[in-house]
Amino acid sequence: MLLHIGAFHLDIDSQGATLWHKLAPHTRVLCVLLMVFAIALTPNGRWWTWLVYSVGVLLLILFSRVTLAVLFQRVAVEFVFIGVVILGALFQNQGDVLWSWGYLRITSEGLTALGSVALKAFLSLMMVNILVLTTSVSHLLQALITLKTPWLLVAIMASMIRYLSVLVDEFTSMRRAALSRNLMSSPGWQRLVVGNMIGSLFIRTYERGDRIYHAMLSRGYTGTPTVLKVPKMTKVDKFIVILTVIFLVFGQSLYFP
Amino acid sequence: MHHNPVFIEELAYIYPDGTKALQGINLKIKATERVALVGANGSGKSTLLLHFNGILAPQSGKVMIGPYSVIAENLKDIRNFVGLVFQNPDDQLFMPTVWEDVSFGPINQGVRGADLTHRACHALDAVGLEPSYYGSRNSNNLSGGEKKRVAIAGILAMKPQVLVFDEPTAQLDPRSRRQLIQFLTTLPQTQIIATHDLDMAWELCDRTIVLSRGQVVRDGPTEAILTDGEFLEQHDLEIPLCYRRPYCLLADAPHTQSA
Numbered sequence: 413m414l415l416h417i418g419a420f421h422l423d424i425d426s427q428g429a430t431l432w433h434k435l436a437p438h439t440r441v442l443c444v445l446l447m448v449f450a451i452a453l454t455p456n457g458r459w460w461t462w463l464v465y466s467v468g469v470l471l472l473i474l475f476s477r478v479t480l481a482v483l484f485q486r487v488a489v490e491f492v493f494i495g496v497v498i499l500g501a502l503f504q505n506q507g508d509v510l511w512s513w514g515y516l517r518i519t520s521e522g523l524t525a526l527g528s529v530a531l532k533a534f535l536s537l538m539m540v541n542i543l544v545l546t547t548s549v550s551h552l553l554q555a556l557i558t559l560k561t562p563w564l565l566v567a568i569m570a571s572m573i574r575y576l577s578v579l580v581d582e583f584t585s586m587r588r589a590a591l592s593r594n595l596m597s598s599p600g601w602q603r604l605v606v607g608n609m610i611g612s613l614f615i616r617t618y619e620r621g622d623r624i625y626h627a628m629l630s631r632g633y634t635g636t637p638t639v640l641k642v643p644k645m646t647k648v649d650k651f652i653v654i655l656t657v658i659f660l661v662f663g664q665s666l667y668f669p
Numbered sequence: 670m671h672h673n674p675v676f677i678e679e680l681a682y683i684y685p686d687g688t689k690a691l692q693g694i695n696l697k698i699k700a701t702e703r704v705a706l707v708g709a710n711g712s713g714k715s716t717l718l719l720h721f722n723g724i725l726a727p728q729s730g731k732v733m734i735g736p737y738s739v740i741a742e743n744l745k746d747i748r749n750f751v752g753l754v755f756q757n758p759d760d761q762l763f764m765p766t767v768w769e770d771v772s773f774g775p776i777n778q779g780v781r782g783a784d785l786t787h788r789a790c791h792a793l794d795a796v797g798l799e800p801s802y803y804g805s806r807n808s809n810n811l812s813g814g815e816k817k818r819v820a821i822a823g824i825l826a827m828k829p830q831v832l833v834f835d836e837p838t839a840q841l842d843p844r845s846r847r848q849l850i851q852f853l854t855t856l857p858q859t860q861i862i863a864t865h866d867l868d869m870a871w872e873l874c875d876r877t878i879v880l881s882r883g884q885v886v887r888d889g890p891t892e893a894i895l896t897d898g899e900f901l902e903q904h905d906l907e908i909p910l911c912y913r914r915p916y917c918l919l920a921d922a923p924h925t926q927s928a
């Protein structure tokens with residue numbers, strides 16, 4: 413039901429010893445963020461820029477030695493979700509009309525927009541999935557803290573990751589109990605019952621959150637962050653970040669007047 | 670070690686919906702005592718336990734935990750003094766890995782570096798879990814017994830003087846239950862154990878407090894209380910199994926007892 417989240421072993425390639433793995437987690441997150449921003453902020457139609465960036469993504473795949481099958485499977489699943497949203501970019505008003513049906517008009521501008529947005533989405537998804545495949549969750553969270561993300565936000569994310577599987581288990585046992593009492597008798601009834609289950613899950617989650625908060629208080633939690641040690645940026649880290657910035661600017665420079 | 674770790678006088682607590690959870694609770698617990706807190710469902714055990722480490726402040730009456738009264742300024746010291754192990758270990762293991770969970774308490778106490786590593790290792794060793802193997806494991810993938818042990822390790826790492834357990838043997842298989850009982854006998858700290866497992870209370874605790882409908886109805890030696898069948902039945906409890914059937918073979922059963 414929850415597709416690849418169900419496996420909950422997201423970082424299968426994180427035990428490598430490549431140059432990419434040797435970088436500190438916050439350097440990796442920073443590079444990926446910079447790439448994603450550069451890819452996303454490139455205006456529509458700049459195909460050469462994206463070609464250069466895709467060479468970068470390919471090089472990263474080669475350097476980090478990720479499992480290609482898993483990478484493409486995950487990107488495919490995510491792209492299906494995004495594809496539905498992207499489809500809206502196809503219907504623009506400007507440009508030469510190629511095909512029309514009532515109010516819907518597919519124009520050349522629309523095609524450019526769709527192609528650009530799809531390519532942006534694809535490249536960004538590849539970058540982010542490579543990061544998640546090669547970095548463990550605790551390293552990712554630590555990297556976010558190092559990059560000055562508000563501590564409370566990161567703590568909320570950590571709790572979410574910890575408890576998502578617990579919630580999935582609870583929902584599964586509720587569903588099993590309902591099936592044992594003949595849930596499948598009619599679709600309308602099923603919708604009603606599943607709706608009630610989700611509502612019940614919300615209440616249970618709220619009460620659980622209360623109990624967890626008491627447990628945290630009992631162990632001295634005061635709401636202030638407890639960060640142990642912030643790893644410093646080594647020379648290699650700084651070099652890689654600067655290299656990434658130069659690469660991104662080069663990609664953009666292809667369209668400088 | 671403080672000689673009188675828990676002192677409660679005329680404690681009362683009413684839930685926001687008006688239900689009287691506790692009324693006129695008076696109790697004094699001495700250092701190194703092991704006390705069982707028994708009572709039917711809804712008798713106020715869990716509410717009373719939450720008063721021991723200041724999660725609930727007394728609405729009326731007085732609660733002294735060691736030298737500290739339960740006020741906002743003392744909460745940090747109170748929570749270092751009393752370690753509360755909750756009933757459901759899933760509520761207590763809230764960090765992604767076992768190591769982070771066990772070090773959560775000491776980190777909040779200000780322990781760092783080699784000291785922190787030592788404390789966490791020591792706590793995991795004490796509960797019988799290998800630190801190098803269990804340290805990096807995800808809390809979600811452990812068995813019920815292992816989760817309970819990690820929860821206890823997380824509290825032991827804070828080095829409290831008083832340990833409070835809410836139903837420690839609930840949901841444990843017989844072997845894990847036996848291991849837990851043996852483990853609790855080795856701990857030197859003062860222990861307060863809220864439990865339905867009257868056989869464990871008999872085995873572990875010299876003193877028993879019986880709660881019924883929010884009031885302390887009896888407080889005294891375990892053997893005297895847990896053999897008083899009439900009294901126990903009056904308060905929705907019963908004589909523990911080990912006393913009711915002290916024979917091993919059915920052939921040795923007394924003739925007057927019904928099947």
